[in-house]
Amino acid sequence: MIEEFCPKCGKPNVSQSAWCEYCLTYFNEYGKDVTLYCPECSHPNDYNSSHCEVCYEPLKPGQVE
Ligand SMILES: [Zn+2]
Ligand SMILES: [Zn+2]
Incomplete structure (x- = not known):
């Protein structure tokens, strides 16, 4: 690996x-400067955001909600 x-x-x-x-x-x-789209609502978030600023869905896998 x-x-x-x-x-x-x-x-x-x-x-x-x-x-x-x-x-x-x-x-x-x-x-x-990279946009991270929310898997739930498709809102574009800053790539450093851990949660969507609209629906607060975790943007990265493995996160604790
Ligand atoms: Zn690291
Ligand atoms: Zn969202």
């Missing part, structure tokens, strides 16, 4: 992860 190290917290994640499973920082889009 190939691992990718988080640019923020330095912990290893599996390479196909879109974000760090520890600190939820995006890998490929790190430092860029």
Whole structure:
């Protein structure tokens, strides 16, 4: 398994992860202005948001609600 190290917290994640499973920082889009669409209502949220600002749905898998 190939691992990718988080640019923020330095912990290893599996390479196909879109974000760090520890600190939820995006890998490929790190430092860029990326929109994170809500899986529930499709509202565009800031990529650093952990929850949708409209319906408060968690935007990233593995989060505790
Ligand atoms: Zn991290
Ligand atoms: Zn939403």
